[in-house]
Amino acid sequence: DVDIELNITDIMTEVHRNLPDDWELLYLGDCAERDSKYIETNLTVHVLHKLGFAQCLHGYAVTAKGAMKLIEKLNIDKPENHVDIDIPNLVAAGEIIGYSITPQTVVQFKGVNDKSDISPGYVGGTYPLMNSTLLFLGYDPNKPNDPI
Numbered sequence: 491d492v493d494i495e496l497n498i499t500d501i502m503t504e505v506h507r508n509l510p511d512d513w514e515l516l517y518l519g520d521c522a523e524r525d526s527k528y529i530e531t532n533l534t535v536h537v538l539h540k541l542g543f544a545q546c547l548h549g550y551a552v553t554a555k556g557a558m559k560l561i562e563k564l565n566i567d568k569p570e571n572h573v574d575i576d577i578p579n580l581v582a583a584g585e586i587i588g589y590s591i592t593p594q595t596v597v598q599f600k601g602v603n604d605k606s607d608i609s610p611g612y613v614g615g616t617y618p619l620m621n622s623t624l625l626f627l628g629y630d631p632n633k634p635n636d637p638i
Contacts, residue, residue, distance in 0.1 A: 491598065492548050492549060492596050492597060492599065493596070493619060494549065494595060494619075495595045495596075495619050495620060495622075496621040496622065496626050498595055498596075501535075501595050502551070502595075504534065504536075505533065505538070505591055507532075508531040508532055508533050508538060510529065510540075513553065513556075513589050514552065514553050514555055514556030514588065515541075515550060515551070515553075515556045515577070515581065515587065515588040516550060516552075516590070516591070517544055517548075517549075517550050517588065517591070518548065518549035518591065518594065518595045518596040519546075519548030519550075519594040519596035520544040520546050520547065520548060520590060520594070521544070521545050522543075522544060522545040522546065523539070523541070523542075523543070523544035523545075523590060525542025525543050525582075526540060526541050526590060529589070533591075535593075535620075536591045536592060537591065537592045538589055539589060539592065540587075540588075541588035542581075542582065543581065543582040544578055544581070545574060545578055546574055547573065547574050548594070548596045548597055548598045549595070549596025550577075556587075559580075559586050560580075560586065563580055563585060563586070564576055564577075564580075593619075593620065595619075597618075597619055599624070
């Protein structure tokens with residue numbers, strides 16, 4: 491279950507203009523990122539990193555070339571792992587070229603009403619967004635009995 495920045499179109503337009511030509515995968519939201527390298531850009535709010543390794547595919551964009559690589563390299567008929575594990579492993583191995591943006595534009599949320607199948611029974615919080623779509627629509631994941 492995710493929340494996205496309300497102005498995701500504007501953000502992605504600016505980010506896309508600043509992505510290196512070699513990009514194949516762009517993480518819009520993740521967790522446990524490490525070994526990433528800062529990339530100098532003209533972005534006004536967000537920061538771009540060349541991915542080393544990041545877990546959790548809260549949201550991502552992929553090029554046609556990247557999609558073909560994913561289809562070729564992932565065992566989609568009989569997956570051995572979760573895609574959240576396989577894709578980061580491909581990036582870490584250098585088999586697909588990935589970047590990430592910070593702050594995140596897509597975040598996982600787990601409200602107090604927990605209707606998610608992610609870690610059932612665990613009630614967590616949310617990662618803050620600058621302009622949450624859920625909050626704009628009047629949903630507060632941390633408010634008891636707030637319908638989704």
